[in-house]
Amino acid sequence: MASMTEAEIEAELQKGFSTIEVVRKHPSSPVYHIYLNSPSHRNALPLPFFLFDLPRALSLLDALPSARSIVLSARGPHFCSGIHLPSLSSAISLRTPHALHRNILSMQSAITSLETLRKPVIASIHGAxxxxxxxLVSACDIRYCTSSSFFSVKEVDLALAADLGTxxxxxxxxxxxxxIEMALTGRRVGAEEARGMGLVTRVWEGREEMEREVDAVAREMAEKSVDAVSGTKAVMLRSRDLSVGEGLEYVATWNTAMLRGSEDLEEAVKAQMEKRKPVFKSKI
Structure with a gap:
C-alpha cells in the first residue's frame, strides 16, 4: 500500500467489494463509512468477508491519509445476524484440522485488523x-446503538465456542x-442493558438521529492530531495486557519517540495561548 498514491487507493476502494461497501459521504470528508452490505441475509458474514473484503478495505483505509476516522455500520434493518451458516458448514468440512485451524486464524486476523487499525473505528449498531x-463490534474503539438494538453471543447454540474474539x-x-453469562446462555441483551454493562456508551432512539450524531463524533475525532489519536489507541491497546507500571513505562517510551519536534504539539500549545482552534498537519 505504501507505494500507492492517494488517488490509486481511492480508485481501489471504488472498485467495490462483494460483502461490504466503503463510502465517503462528502468529497472533502475525513470520515469513511464501511457498510455491511448483505441486507437480504441480515448481513450474515460469509467467508469472503473475512478472507478478502474486510482486510483489504482496512488495509487501504489505513494507508489513505484523507481517511482520519472510520464508521462501521450496516445496510438494511439489522447490523449483523452472525456468520453465514453455509460458510460455517464449508469451513468445518475442510479436509484436515490444520486447514480449519488456518481458516479460523485468518478470520480472527480480519477482526483484529479493526482493533489494530491506526485510525479510530466507531461501530454504529442498529437491530440485531x-x-x-x-x-466485530468488540474489536471497534467505540460502540453506539439505537434503542431497538439487541446483542447475543449465539455460538453456544450452534454447538461451538465463539472463536473470533468475543x-x-x-x-x-x-x-x-x-x-460469561452472555456466552453461556446466548440470551438477548437489549440496548439499555448493553449501555449499563458498558458494551455501548450511548443509545439513540432512532437510526437517523444516531447516524447524524455518530458522523459528528467521527468528524470531531478526525480534526484532532493524527499522532495523538493513533498514539492513544496504540497505547491503550498495548496497556490492556500490561501492569499499570509497565503501561506507564510504555507510554513514556512512546511519547519520548513521538513528541520530539512534534509540529502538532507546537500547534496545540500555540492555539491554546491564542484561544483558537488548532489546525493539525500530521498524516499517517
Whole structure:
C-alpha cells in the first residue's frame, strides 16, 4: 500500500467489494463509512468477508491519509445476524484440522485488523447484533446503538465456542461476569442493558438521529492530531495486557519517540495561548 498514491487507493476502494461497501459521504470528508452490505441475509458474514473484503478495505483505509476516522455500520434493518451458516458448514468440512485451524486464524486476523487499525473505528449498531457481529463490534474503539438494538453471543447454540474474539475482548469491555453469562446462555441483551454493562456508551432512539450524531463524533475525532489519536489507541491497546507500571513505562517510551519536534504539539500549545482552534498537519 505504501507505494500507492492517494488517488490509486481511492480508485481501489471504488472498485467495490462483494460483502461490504466503503463510502465517503462528502468529497472533502475525513470520515469513511464501511457498510455491511448483505441486507437480504441480515448481513450474515460469509467467508469472503473475512478472507478478502474486510482486510483489504482496512488495509487501504489505513494507508489513505484523507481517511482520519472510520464508521462501521450496516445496510438494511439489522447490523449483523452472525456468520453465514453455509460458510460455517464449508469451513468445518475442510479436509484436515490444520486447514480449519488456518481458516479460523485468518478470520480472527480480519477482526483484529479493526482493533489494530491506526485510525479510530466507531461501530454504529442498529437491530440485531448476533454472534460474529459481537466479534466485530468488540474489536471497534467505540460502540453506539439505537434503542431497538439487541446483542447475543449465539455460538453456544450452534454447538461451538465463539472463536473470533468475543471470548477474549468482551470480558474486558463488560466484565467477566456479564461476558460469561452472555456466552453461556446466548440470551438477548437489549440496548439499555448493553449501555449499563458498558458494551455501548450511548443509545439513540432512532437510526437517523444516531447516524447524524455518530458522523459528528467521527468528524470531531478526525480534526484532532493524527499522532495523538493513533498514539492513544496504540497505547491503550498495548496497556490492556500490561501492569499499570509497565503501561506507564510504555507510554513514556512512546511519547519520548513521538513528541520530539512534534509540529502538532507546537500547534496545540500555540492555539491554546491564542484561544483558537488548532489546525493539525500530521498524516499517517
Amino acid at each position: 447484533c448476533i454472534g460474529a457481529g459481537v466479534d 471470548l477474549q475482548r468482551l470480558p474486558r469491555i463488560v466484565g467477566y461476569g456479564n461476558a
